[in-house]
Amino acid sequence: MSTSAEFIWDHIMLKVSGIHSYYGRAHILSEISLEVGRGEILALLGRNGAGKSTTMKSIIGLVPPAKGTIEFLGENIQGMPPFMIARKGLGYVPEDRRIFAALSILENLEVGRQPERQGAPYWTLERLFDLFPNLAELRDRPGGHISGGEQQMLTIARTLMGNPSAILLDEPSEGLAPVIVEKMIETIMTLKSEGLSVILSEQNLSFASYVADRATIIEKGQIRYEGTIDELQKNPDVRNAYLSV
Amino acid sequence: MGFYIVQFLTGLSSASALFLVASGLSIIFGVTRIVNFTHGSFYMLGAFIAYSLVGVLDGFFGFWISVILSAMAVGLIAVLMEMLILRRIYQAPELFQLVATFGPILIIQDLALDIWGPEDLFGASAPGMDGAITIMGTPMPEYDLALIALSAVVLGGLWLLFNKTRWGTLVRAATEDRDMISALGVNQKWLFTGVFFLGSFLAALGGAAQVPKGGASLIMDFEILAPIFVVVVIGGMGSIPGAFMAALLISELNVFGILVWPESTLVLMFLVMAVVLILRPWGLFGKPEAPGQHGQVGAPEQPYRPLSRKANTLFAAVLGLLLVLPVFASDFSLVLVMDMVVLSLFAASIHFLMGPGGMVSFGHAAYFGGGAYAVALITSHFELPMEVAFFMGPLGACALALLFGWFCVRRSGVYLAMLTLAFAQVAWSVVFQWGELTGGDDGIIGIWPSPWLGSKAAYYYFTLFFGVGGIMVLRRTLFTPFGYAMRACRDSALRSASIGIDVNRQQWLAFAFSGALAGLAGSLFVYSKGSIFPDEMSLARSFDGLIMVLLGGVKTLAGPVAGASAFTWLDDVISRLDYWRVILGSLIILIVLAFPQGIAGFFRERFGVWFGQETDT
Ligand SMILES: Nc1ncnc2c1ncn2[C@@H]1O[C@H](COP(=O)(O)OP(=O)(O)O)[C@@H](O)[C@H]1O
Ligand SMILES: [Mg+2]
Numbered sequence: 034m035s036t037s038a039e040f041i042w043d044h045i046m047l048k049v050s051g052i053h054s055y056y057g058r059a060h061i062l063s064e065i066s067l068e069v070g071r072g073e074i075l076a077l078l079g080r081n082g083a084g085k086s087t088t089m090k091s092i093i094g095l096v097p098p099a100k101g102t103i104e105f106l107g108e109n110i111q112g113m114p115p116f117m118i119a120r121k122g123l124g125y126v127p128e129d130r131r132i133f134a135a136l137s138i139l140e141n142l143e144v145g146r147q148p149e150r151q152g153a154p155y156w157t158l159e160r161l162f163d164l165f166p167n168l169a170e171l172r173d174r175p176g177g178h179i180s181g182g183e184q185q186m187l188t189i190a191r192t193l194m195g196n197p198s199a200i201l202l203d204e205p206s207e208g209l210a211p212v213i214v215e216k217m218i219e220t221i222m223t224l225k226s227e228g229l230s231v232i233l234s235e236q237n238l239s240f241a242s243y244v245a246d247r248a249t250i251i252e253k254g255q256i257r258y259e260g261t262i263d264e265l266q267k268n269p270d271v272r273n274a275y276l277s278v
Numbered sequence: 279m280g281f282y283i284v285q286f287l288t289g290l291s292s293a294s295a296l297f298l299v300a301s302g303l304s305i306i307f308g309v310t311r312i313v314n315f316t317h318g319s320f321y322m323l324g325a326f327i328a329y330s331l332v333g334v335l336d337g338f339f340g341f342w343i344s345v346i347l348s349a350m351a352v353g354l355i356a357v358l359m360e361m362l363i364l365r366r367i368y369q370a371p372e373l374f375q376l377v378a379t380f381g382p383i384l385i386i387q388d389l390a391l392d393i394w395g396p397e398d399l400f401g402a403s404a405p406g407m408d409g410a411i412t413i414m415g416t417p418m419p420e421y422d423l424a425l426i427a428l429s430a431v432v433l434g435g436l437w438l439l440f441n442k443t444r445w446g447t448l449v450r451a452a453t454e455d456r457d458m459i460s461a462l463g464v465n466q467k468w469l470f471t472g473v474f475f476l477g478s479f480l481a482a483l484g485g486a487a488q489v490p491k492g493g494a495s496l497i498m499d500f501e502i503l504a505p506i507f508v509v510v511v512i513g514g515m516g517s518i519p520g521a522f523m524a525a526l527l528i529s530e531l532n533v534f535g536i537l538v539w540p541e542s543t544l545v546l547m548f549l550v551m552a553v554v555l556i557l558r559p560w561g562l563f564g565k566p567e568a569p570g571q572h573g574q575v576g577a578p579e580q581p582y583r584p585l586s587r588k589a590n591t592l593f594a595a596v597l598g599l600l601l602v603l604p605v606f607a608s609d610f611s612l613v614l615v616m617d618m619v620v621l622s623l624f625a626a627s628i629h630f631l632m633g634p635g636g637m638v639s640f641g642h643a644a645y646f647g648g649g650a651y652a653v654a655l656i657t658s659h660f661e662l663p664m665e666v667a668f669f670m671g672p673l674g675a676c677a678l679a680l681l682f683g684w685f686c687v688r689r690s691g692v693y694l695a696m697l698t699l700a701f702a703q704v705a706w707s708v709v710f711q712w713g714e715l716t717g718g719d720d721g722i723i724g725i726w727p728s729p730w731l732g733s734k735a736a737y738y739y740f741t742l743f744f745g746v747g748g749i750m751v752l753r754r755t756l757f758t759p760f761g762y763a764m765r766a767c768r769d770s771a772l773r774s775a776s777i778g779i780d781v782n783r784q785q786w787l788a789f790a791f792s793g794a795l796a797g798l799a800g801s802l803f804v805y806s807k808g809s810i811f812p813d814e815m816s817l818a819r820s821f822d823g824l825i826m827v828l829l830g831g832v833k834t835l836a837g838p839v840a841g842a843s844a845f846t847w848l849d850d851v852i853s854r855l856d857y858w859r860v861i862l863g864s865l866i867i868l869i870v871l872a873f874p875q876g877i878a879g880f881f882r883e884r885f886g887v888w889f890g891q892e893t894d895t
Binding site for chain 1: 447465
């Protein structure tokens with residue numbers, strides 16, 4: 034499922050160059066650079082605490098980087114507030130899901146709704162319910178009263194309501210039962226086939242290897258390795274050094 | 279039978295204003311997490327503006343259009359305040375936000391005084407609704423029925439707004455997780471502004487609609503705060519049906535309570551709140567807060583350290599200066615310095631509870647004034663000598679704090695703070711209304727120290743001894759096991775409980791201890807002035823104390839002293855000017871915006887390393 038390293042992406046969607054991020058005085062990220070092309074899936078790998086979530090929060094503007102640039106569709110978005118970045122078509126799916134517990138499934142989706150966007154797949158409620166049939170049955174249930182797997186689907190669907198052209202998926206397979214993980218792989222491949230770019234964070238290679246084209250490994254907030262998934266799979270030393278088993 | 283129905287409907291109609299104002303406060307808090315003290319001022323402004331407008335437009339429709347226009351005008355004023363002040367401090371610690379909302383209260387008070395004058399205004403009756411209908415032989419004013427209809431319309435309208443519109447859905451989502459809605463492309467800024475408009479509009483609507491019944495007056499702003507806080511605590515913060523039910527409960531108890539026991543209204547409010555807190559600590563419709571969600575004053579604090587040598591030297595120098603002051607200072611400056619010392623002790627007692635204790639008291643004047651009244655009452659009724667009566671201050675205040683604190687520490691964060699305010703208001707009202715015992719508005723006069731303390735200088739040393747001593751006791755306590763346990767409870771109630779600390783009891787005792795020292799300040803105060811008036815127990819006094827602590831900085835132990843001294847001096851200078859409230863209010867706003875770390879915090883940041891009170895990082 035992966036593509037060779039020589040493949041040249043016709044269009045760079047998101048380009049992160051040398052960002053540094055802090056929580057208060059704690060320096061968490063240094064010189065993080067990433068790039069993802071249209072329809073490409075990039076795995077951002079690293080152990081717990083490596084800085085994956087902070088990287089995503091930096092890109093979406095929740096933890097604005099102190100240094101470096103972030104370009105999305107050729108425009109510098111560094112320093113913009115999260116809502117503006119989201120309105121440019123960059124979706125964010127947080128690892129802790131952050132479902133609005135008191136809102137129904139439909140209302141959760143409504144919060145994510147944004148107008149149709151040129152050059153990005155357009156999601157209607159019907160299309161989303163086709164993709165996540167479970168949610169259709171639960172549409173009036175409060176978000177706090179559905180299972181963890183359903184919540185994970187809901188948080189992705191909620192972000193898709195914004196018709197993004199790229200999404201940041203933070204550890205989507207975490208804590209899911211094997212059947213749901215399979216469903217998640219299918220979902221991500223559907224998104225890819227729609228032309229969406231995805232940055233996917235994971236602690237290990239197993240889930241990422243099914244969907245990702247390339248991988249970047251970070252540890253202690255720094256980039257340690259970049260390459261295709263195939264290359265990474267053939268390199269047990271790197272895997273053992275930086276990833277969870 | 280007709281009588282009881284009318285009585286019930288009267289309760290329902292007086293619940294109307296309470297519900298409108300409280301639901302506005304609740305909506306604003308839910309989204310912005312700011313307890314907006316200016317809310318009471320918006321209620322008052324709504325009444326004043328409506329008073330003026332109703333005279334311009336006439337007829338039934340003219341009346342209601344005026345009421346709505348007044349509420350919209352106030353909503354726009356509120357939006358101005360939100361955009362100019364609050365937008366800059368949404369990320370600041372809860373307490374700075376609170377104090378920032380004190381500033382506009384003062385400014386609005388002066389403006390209202392200037393525009394509408396000092397007299398209470400009586401509103402004309404509403405055109406077309408000035409009669410009464412008869413229900414089974416008992417007359418019922420038509421306007422009361424209109425107020426009932428108004429709250430029903432607002433209740434229904436809010437339900438539709440929050441459940442059937444996209445804006446309402448976004449507001450409810452923001453109440454749960456404001457960062458997430460931002461990451462989903464929603465501009466929080468305008469959502470907050472919109473919510474602020476709506477909440478303030480409701481406050482002003484409540485004020486405007488009650489003009490035909492109650493008119494407009496300059497004390498409406500503080501008067502409404504305690505009841506709406508009680509409503510919000512009973513109903514559950516953030517719940518509109520909760521606000522409605524609580525407002526109804528209180529109002530009905532009022533109208534029926536009066537029949538049985540005319541002086542009962544305050545006591546009833548107190549009892550209802552007590553019962554609800556015991557049976558349903560989160561309020562009728564409220565949900566438990568996640569532990570640690572509130573009560574934290576900003577980022578985690580650095581551990582306190584004992585004074586370094588240089589800081590000790592500074593302290594000794596200041597003390598030395600204070601000791602020789604009577605040699606060259608005039609009586610007038612001695613009085614000013616005494617005020618500074620007394621208020622420093624008062625501010626230190628608030629700081630003790632708020633900073634290291636993690637419990638914000640909005641009503642500490644109850645213990646300051648309570649202590650002073652304990653002394654004055656004992657002296658005037660039993661003629662005890664000053665040497666005994668003096669200690670009734672801390673003792674009386676401690677007893678009061680034990681009583682109120684028992685309820686308050688059952689909640690944390692803003693709820694605790696609102697409870698302290700509500701109880702303080704009850705205490706104030708009792709003193710104010712129970713004229714036979716307390717002299718009411720006339721206060722108690724002629725409370726002077728014994729002859730050996732008769733001279734200004736002698737009483738100055740006495741004040742210095744107990745004032746500085748009290749502050750040192752507060753400070754020392756932080757480094758005792760009691761102080762460690764108290765800070766542990768602040769930092770994590772769960773973990774403290776798991777190592778065997780009885781959190782409620784610990785906080786209760788800390789509350790009482792702080793109250794006792796506020797009472798000591800009250801004792802010193804009453805003998806220095808020779809008199810005591812209900813004002814010393816009022817909300818304004820409590821707010822002064824909070825402003826002192828925040829001026830000085832919450833995170834430094836020297837903060838309250840610096841803040842109280844600066845405030846006392848400032849107050850002395852500007853209270854003689856016209857428009858001093860506008861000046862003080864603007865200063866508060868400026869200081870909060872410019873130095874969110876307070877005076878002492880500012881110096882500590884600049885010179886702390888030199889004093890060895892701050893590690894170099
Ligand atoms: N809100 C926060 N405040 C301070 N430090 C944080 C915060 N969130 C994460 N960190 C720290 O930042 C580092 C990176 O965390 P994170 O980005 O969540 O890692 P990952 O997602 O790879 O597990 C960790 O050392 C973590 O302790
Ligand atoms: Mg993470």
